Amino acid sequence: MxxxxxxxxxxxxxxxxxxxxxxxxxxxxxxxxxxxxxxxxxxxxxxxxxxxxxxxxxxxxxxxxxxxxxxxxxxxxxxxxxxxxxxxxxxxxxxxxxxxxxxxxxxxxxxxxxxxxxxxxxxxxxxxxxxxLVREDAFKASGNILDLFSWKGLALAAVIWVLTNLVKKTKDLHPMFFIAASAVVGILVF
Amino acid sequence: MKDKLKQLGRLLITFAVVGVTTFGGGYAMLPALQREVVEKRRWATDEEVMDWYAIGQCTPGVIAVNTATFVGQKQAGVLGGIFATLGVVFPSLVIITIIAAFIQNFAHLPAVQSAFAGIRVCVCVLILNAVVKLWKKSVVDWKTLLIFIAVFACSVFLSISPVIYVLAAAIAGIIVKELEARKS
Structure with missing residues (x-):
């Protein structure tokens, strides 16, 4: 049930x-x-x-x-x-x-x-x-430590962190804004 | 009887408005609550809302729901509490159901998949920000730091129900404070 x-x-x-x-x-x-x-x-x-x-x-x-x-x-x-x-x-x-x-x-x-x-x-x-952010499969396949992380993802995360914590103008924007922007970045870059 | 129904209806609608104008978690609800309940309806004063809010925060459950139950109960008894709560969850039910249905139908499209790959990265940062905020308020000394680390490490590496951690942390809090009280 x-x-x-x-x-x-x-x-x-x-x-x-x-x-x-x-x-x-x-x-x-x-x-x-x-x-x-x-x-x-x-x-x-x-x-x-x-x-x-x-x-x-x-x-x-x-x-x-x-x-x-x-x-x-x-x-x-x-x-x-x-x-x-x-x-x-x-x-x-x-x-x-x-x-x-x-x-x-x-x-x-x-x-x-x-x-x-x-x-x-x-x-x-x-x-x-x-x-x-972590690509376990890619790392296991190649054994290359550089493949362990999604670098595009980390870069995007760093940008969002800076915008939500450090930049005065964007700090207090609603999370919805960052989610929408990330969706666009995802479509264009990922 | 008729007045009672009218009152319950008003509670339902008022809290539906609060629900639909709240974005995000518990704290985000405060401005909407002040506007609808204090300024428009005059069901409570600002101080009362803050009190309910504090209690809503230190009882289990979703803060918005707790606060709605409080206000409703005060206005119209047990039924009032139930109607206010139904009001606050109603917009979520409608909106989320529509979105969830939409996503299920379009999730297989490559564009939607890469959009969500981007969104997930954003969610990581949003959760990090939320944790930092909570950390500042909750990790006040080495004992609370220890509780934080223990719960974090255990729930990453073990698969035990979070219920156990919640109960253990509550008991740990009581024991630590009692021991402190005895020492001094």
Missing amino acids: IYLRLFWEFFKTGLFAVGGGLATLPFIYDISDRTGWFTYQQIADMIAVSESTPGPIGVNTATYVGYITGGLPGAIVATLGLVTPAIIIILIIVSCLKKFRENRFVDHAFYGLRPASAGLIAAAGFSVVMLA
């Missing part, structure tokens, strides 16, 4: 993904590893789509994964699975709001959770790097 499993997988994601934005990413890689419903490549494409369309990234990725796995009903079931734990937890917390915020165990748990969340997202990013 694929819909039930989709709901359950995204219920877990919604329950354990802490910190918003890309926090759902490690869970989606985990789902891919265990179920084979979609590939790493599809996850990378999905991140791009989620970042450049309206709506919270976490919700967008759940909808996308759900659609790939089970069509429109899959998209709905995955999204509902993702939001159900949040609804339940928030409705419980609302009744003891002050106590929750001032509870020292909650505070201390988050002291450990935040760096863990950053580490999990970094690891997910590492998977995308392996996919986009």
